[in-house]
Amino acid sequence: MDELTRQEWDVIVIGTGIGGGTAGRHLAEAGLSVLFVEKGPDLGDAPLPALGIDTHDPEKRLANGAWPRLLEAQLDGNWCELDGMIGAGVGGTSAYYAATLERPERHDLDSSQTLPHPTGGWPVSYDEMLPWFALAEKYFHVSGESDPLAQEKSDLLPPGLPLPPSDAALIEALNRAGMHPYRTHMAARFLPGCESCFGRRCPRRCKMDGRTAGVLPAIETGRATLIDRCTVMRIKAGHHNVQGLVCRRDGQEFTLRARTYVLAAGGLGSPSLLLRSGSEIWPQGLGNGNGMVGCNLMFHLSEIIAIWAAPGRDENGEARSVSIRDLYFMDGQRFGTVQSMGLTAGYGEILHALNGRFDQSALRRLRALRHGLRLPAMIAARILGRAKLFVGVLEDLPYAHNRVLPDPQDPDRLRFRYDISDELRARRAAFRKAMRAAFRPHRAMFMGTTPQLNFAHPCGTLRFGDNPATSVLDRDCRVHGIDNLYVSDSSFMPTSNGVNPSLTIAANALRVADAIVAGLRPRLAAGDRLGY
Numbered sequence: 001m002d003e004l005t006r007q008e009w010d011v012i013v014i015g016t017g018i019g020g021g022t023a024g025r026h027l028a029e030a031g032l033s034v035l036f037v038e039k040g041p042d043l044g045d046a047p048l049p050a051l052g053i054d055t056h057d058p059e060k061r062l063a064n065g066a067w068p069r070l071l072e073a074q075l076d077g078n079w080c081e082l083d084g085m086i087g088a089g090v091g092g093t094s095a096y097y098a099a100t101l102e103r104p105e106r107h108d109l110d111s112s113q114t115l116p117h118p119t120g121g122w123p124v125s126y127d128e129m130l131p132w133f134a135l136a137e138k139y140f141h142v143s144g145e146s147d148p149l150a151q152e153k154s155d156l157l158p159p160g161l162p163l164p165p166s167d168a169a170l171i172e173a174l175n176r177a178g179m180h181p182y183r184t185h186m187a188a189r190f191l192p193g194c195e196s197c198f199g200r201r202c203p204r205r206c207k208m209d210g211r212t213a214g215v216l217p218a219i220e221t222g223r224a225t226l227i228d229r230c231t232v233m234r235i236k237a238g239h240h241n242v243q244g245l246v247c248r249r250d251g252q253e254f255t256l257r258a259r260t261y262v263l264a265a266g267g268l269g270s271p272s273l274l275l276r277s278g279s280e281i282w283p284q285g286l287g288n289g290n291g292m293v294g295c296n297l298m299f300h301l302s303e304i305i306a307i308w309a310a311p312g313r314d315e316n317g318e319a320r321s322v323s324i325r326d327l328y329f330m331d332g333q334r335f336g337t338v339q340s341m342g343l344t345a346g347y348g349e350i351l352h353a354l355n356g357r358f359d360q361s362a363l364r365r366l367r368a369l370r371h372g373l374r375l376p377a378m379i380a381a382r383i384l385g386r387a388k389l390f391v392g393v394l395e396d397l398p399y400a401h402n403r404v405l406p407d408p409q410d411p412d413r414l415r416f417r418y419d420i421s422d423e424l425r426a427r428r429a430a431f432r433k434a435m436r437a438a439f440r441p442h443r444a445m446f447m448g449t450t451p452q453l454n455f456a457h458p459c460g461t462l463r464f465g466d467n468p469a470t471s472v473l474d475r476d477c478r479v480h481g482i483d484n485l486y487v488s489d490s491s492f493m494p495t496s497n498g499v500n501p502s503l504t505i506a507a508n509a510l511r512v513a514d515a516i517v518a519g520l521r522p523r524l525a526a527g528d529r530l531g532y
Contacts, residue, residue: 004035004225004227004256005254005255005256005257007033007035008257008258008259009033009034009035009256009257009258009259010027010032010033010034010258010259010260010520011024011027011032011033011034011035011258011259011260011261011262011516011520012034012035012037012245012256012257012258012260012261012262013027013034013035013036013037013261013262013264013488014037014232014245014261014262014263014264014265014270014273015037015038015039015092015263015264015265015266015269015270015489016036016038016090016091016092016210016211016214016215016226016264017087017091017092017093017094017210017264017266017489018092018094018209018210018213018214018489018502018505018506018509019210019264019488019489019490019505019506019508019509020036020092020210020214020262020264020265020488020489020509021036021091021092021094021209021210021211021213021214021215021218022136022139022210022213022214022488022505022506022509022510022513023214023262023264023488023509023510023512023513023516024036024214024215024218024224024262024513025139025213025214025215025217025218025224026509026510026513026514027218027262027513027516027517028218028219028221028223028224029217029218029221030513030514030517031223032223032516032517032520033223033224034218034223034224034225035224035225035226035227035256035258036090036215036218036224036225036226036227037227037230037232037245037247037256038089038090038226038227038228038229038230039088039229039230039231039232039265039269040062040065040087040088040089040090040228040229041062041063041065041089041090041228041229042089042090042226042228043065043089043090043095043201045201045202045203045204045205046201046203047201047202047203048064048065048201056070058412061088062088062089065087065088065089065091065095065096065201066083066085066086066087066088067084067086067087067088067412067414068088068412069412069413069414070082070083070084071083071084071086071268071414071415071416071455072413072414072415072416073415073416073417073418074405074416074417074418075418075419075420076418076419076420077419082455084268084414084455084456084458085455085456086266086268086269086414086455086456089228090210090211090215090226090228091209091210091211091212091215092210092266093266093456094209094210094211094502095201095202095209095210095211096201097209097456097502098341098342098500099186099187099188099207099208099209100184100185100186100187100339100500100502101136101137101140101142101185101186101187101500101502101503101506102184102185102323102337102499102500102503103133103150103154103185103499103503103504104126104497104498104499104504105325105328105329105497105498106126106151107329108122108126108495108497108498109122109124109125109126109129110122110125110126121465121494121495122494122495123464123465123466123475124464124475124511129507129508129511130152132507132508132510132511133154133503133504133507134154134155135507135510136503136506136507136509136510137154137155137156137185137503139208139213139214139506139510140187140208140213140503140506141157141187141188141189141208141213142154142156142157142185142186142187142503143156143157143158143159143160143185143186143188143190144156144157144159144182144183144184144185144186145159145182145183146182147180147182147323147325148180148182149180149325149326150325154185156185159183159186159321160186160188160190161186161190161321163183163321164321166309166388167321167322167340167388169309170307170309170322170388170442171322173309173442174322174324174438174439177438177440178326179324179326179438180324180325180326181322181323181324182322182323182324183321183322183323184321184322184323184339184340185323185503187207187208187209187213187502188206188207188208189205189206189208190206213506227249229249229250230247230248230249231247231248231249231411231412232245232246232247232265232273232411233246233247233248233253233276233411234246234273234276234277235261235263235273235274235277235286235485236255236277236279237277237279237281237282237286237482237485238281239281239481240481240482240483241482241483241484242261242482242484242485243257244256244257245257245261259484259520260484260485260486260516260519260520261484261485261486262486262487262488262512262513262516263485263486263487263488263489263491264487264488264489264509265489266458266489266490266491267297267457267458267459267460267461267489267490267491268404268414268416268458268461269414270461270462270487270489270491271293271294271404271461271462271491272294272404272406272407272411272414272415273411274286274287274288274293274294274462274479275288275293275294275404275406275408276406276407276408276411278408285406286479286482286485287462287472287479287480287481287482287485288472289480289481290468290469290470290472290480292463292470292471292472293404293461293462293472294403294404294405294406294461294462295400295401295402295403295461296398296399296400296402296403296460296461296463296494297402297403297404297416297417297418297458297459297460297461298396298397298398298402298457298458298459298460298493298495298496299396299418299453299454299455299457299458299459299496300336300393300394300395300396300453300454300457300496301393301394301396301424301428301451301452301453301454302391302392302393302394302452302453302454303391303392303394303428303431303432303435303446303448303452304341304389304390304391304392304446304447304448304452305389305390305391305392305435305436305439305444305445305446305447306387306388306389306390306444306445306446306447307387307388307389307390307439307442307443307444308387308388308442308443308444309388309442321340321342322339322340322390323337323338323339323340324337324338324339324438325337325338326438327392327431327434327435327438328498329498330434333427333430333431334395334397334427334498335392335394335395335427335430335431335434335498336392336393336394336395336431336497336498336499337392337393337498337499337500338390338391338392338393338435338438339390339391339393340388340389340390341389341390341391387443387445389447390435390439392431392432392435393454393498393499393500394427394428394431394498395495395496395497395498396424396453396496397421397423397424397495397496398460398463398494398495398496399419399421401417401419402416402417402418402419403416403417403461404416404461405417416458418453420451420453424451425451428451432446457490457496457500457501458490459490459491459493459496459501460490460491460493460494460495460496461491462479462487462491462492463491463492463493463494464477464487464492464494465494468480468481471494472487472491473486473487473492476511476512476515477492477508477511477512477515478515486512486515486516487512488505488508488509488512488513489505489509490505492508
């Protein structure tokens, strides 16, 4: 520990998810010394299950790579605790993700005119981001097929998994219906049986995540070091520079210092840390002179639909094979991608969905009737077989009142307020109608009735922009007013887009890393030393 605290690092990266891992690797490969600081443990190649951990015990949760405390949320005015599937370990949430890396649409970055209210938009254009998307796809070994509707074709590796017969039949049916399906973009070095690791930790490093595509290659350069189980309590800063990180590990408090700092603690964790780092110079929180830190919180809505495309056929459904973007932007409405989940639904899932519909109906007080739903669920499962589950990723939009709430005392506590807007409810209804129409004439059933926020996709809470009055970060994702503090996670996004944010995070992290290298090289060449 003494050696780590004595060393003057070129860059300290807070967090090892896709944003932190990717940025740290690129910085190390550029010749800079990098220290990764990770709150959770280094679990190595332990084959742990998905993040749905059935315990509230902080130590047990952290030992399994989950955030130690449940999220605390005020949803539509009601306080609750929920498991947001937020990771805390080397690789962050990405160690358990489904490895779907898709590019956003051109209009996502180039225009905000389709939004129902002003957002400030993206200061960096789609064309400017294209080289970083391509490089991120190489870093993460992304394979799949180009979207037939895309203006630019991605230079991807060929699909890594064989197409299941039922998916091939479904693709043919979607083509006949005028849709444009394609093979989903997956981040993996495919090995036999590796499809089973999507959604859980991969013991063989075939799935590419913040650890396998970021931290491990960075350490292999010999210029990067990792400290795990280390909580950053607060960031010490003067008027224009970060002066160090106050950290705690094994009950010991100490300070780490570097020339430059990269904050990549996630869409909830990064703004929480800045708000916790207030001082006389920054009374509202570090970088929060305009009150924007933590505002504009966005998630995605997940719309899960069961499709019976091949009656009587019972496949295990592991392959995440099919995506469509025909519904991404329709009739002036910002919707999103629809893709297979790699899961199937049988009797239990059908019954759960029917129970959910009953509980939202006018008959919900007649509880005895609820037991009668078992028969139709059983009949549907026997006659129709198992259904393939698809998920629609519905874009969320930024509203300033949806925000992270500070907790100055407890670094394990992530709190936020979120109200589902009338605009989002109306757009959700239109999206569900469009999804159902896209899969005709197949039998289909939505697996939920109420809006399902994807709490693993928080973003937008430290938005970047050219106007310091309406943004937290500049176009290089450097905190306004702080010369040596950058952000490389999902917090930077002004809009959530209609795809999983992973590729956008990785591409932007590479862009941010290059900006840091460009800024440090003159100082390094001159032999500049830290002055604290």
